[in-house]
Amino acid sequence: xxxxxxEVRERIKSVSSTQQITKAMKMVSAAKLRQAQNAITQMRxxxxxxxKMIKNILSNVEGGAGGSYGAERDVQKAAIVVITSQRxxxxxxxxxxxxxxxxxYKELEHLGSNLTFYxxxxxxxxxxxxxxxxxxxxxxxxxLFSDLSFENVSEVANHLMQHFVENETDLVHVCxxxxxxAGVQFAESVQFLPVQKLxxxxxxxxxxxxxxxxxxxxxxxxxxxxxxLQTTFQKYCLDTQASEHGARMTAMDKATENAQExxxxxxxxxxxxxxEAITKEILEIVGGAAALEN
Numbered sequence: 219x220x221x222x223x224x225e226v227r228e229r230i231k232s233v234s235s236t237q238q239i240t241k242a243m244k245m246v247s248a249a250k251l252r253q254a255q256n257a258i259t260q261m262r263x264x265x266x267x268x269x270k271m272i273k274n275i276l277s278n279v280e281g282g283a284g285g286s287y288g289a290e291r292d293v294q295k296a297a298i299v300v301i302t303s304q305r306x307x308x309x310x311x312x313x314x315x316x317x318x319x320x321x322x323y324k325e326l327e328h329l330g331s332n333l334t335f336y337x338x339x340x341x342x343x344x345x346x347x348x349x350x351x352x353x354x355x356x357x358x359x360x361x362l363f364s365d366l367s368f369e370n371v372s373e374v375a376n377h378l379m380q381h382f383v384e385n386e387t388d389l390v391h392v393c394x395x396x397x398x399x400a401g402v403q404f405a406e407s408v409q410f411l412p413v414q415k416l417x418x419x420x421x422x423x424x425x426x427x428x429x430x431x432x433x434x435x436x437x438x439x440x441x442x443x444x445x446x447l448q449t450t451f452q453k454y455c456l457d458t459q460a461s462e463h464g465a466r467m468t469a470m471d472k473a474t475e476n477a478q479e480x481x482x483x484x485x486x487x488x489x490x491x492x493x494e495a496i497t498k499e500i501l502e503i504v505g506g507a508a509a510l511e512n
Contacts, residue, residue, distance in 0.1 A: 223495065226488040230481060237477035243307065244470035251400060251463035258397055258456040265453040268446045275439070277415040287379060287443045288413040291388045295332040297378065298322055299410070300342035301394040301454055303462040304363045311395060311465035314405035316345030319393040322407050327351055338374065338455065339363035366455045375451040379444060382411045394454040395461035401468055403461035410451070413443065
């Protein structure tokens, strides 16, 4: 019985230590979430407005304006960018993004070795590294998630844009985590290149904006589009960062609650075992005393 009591005491001690760790991680994630949430909430309206503006312009101009980044070609080569966290312990957050990337991979699997995965954050690579097929894996930017400054993020965007302009890639999709709030994050897969145009209805064509370009629309859009695409890609990264901290805070909060429930159950088990041990000792004493009297 003493061995069982010692085992339960050790389990209580172990779970209590784990609870302290999960509680500390929850507090750290909450502090980081506040900063990351401010960053994405301040940037998202700006990035969304730029994205809508450029799509609107491309939808209303004729000719090859923006053709460098908006040219639609037969998809012979494609790229999938998977943006995940660098560390785990954030529930199903990373696996959901991995599943979104895997679904996109199934659509482009026929490209074979002409399909390339780019990873920002190593958890995406860990999830997809064992997939079958001839797809290529690029890990040049896998550690970028530890420093999401605009300069670092722009390197990835510029690399993707350069490959697209040089016809080395015909299609680029980005899989990332879109942040809604601390408890809700979505895995999304969006087309990054070529830049998609807004669908213009027949009833709206009469009200299309008449744009005047100075300098020429080709020159102007070739200057604007890279900057807008860089901003859009950073939005994907900041969204994922805020989603990571929100998911980890929620996961650690749930883990702390589960640890508290487990400690309570273990204490009940410990008290029952202790009462059984005491009762057994009392019965042995009474039995021994009765034997002496006889």
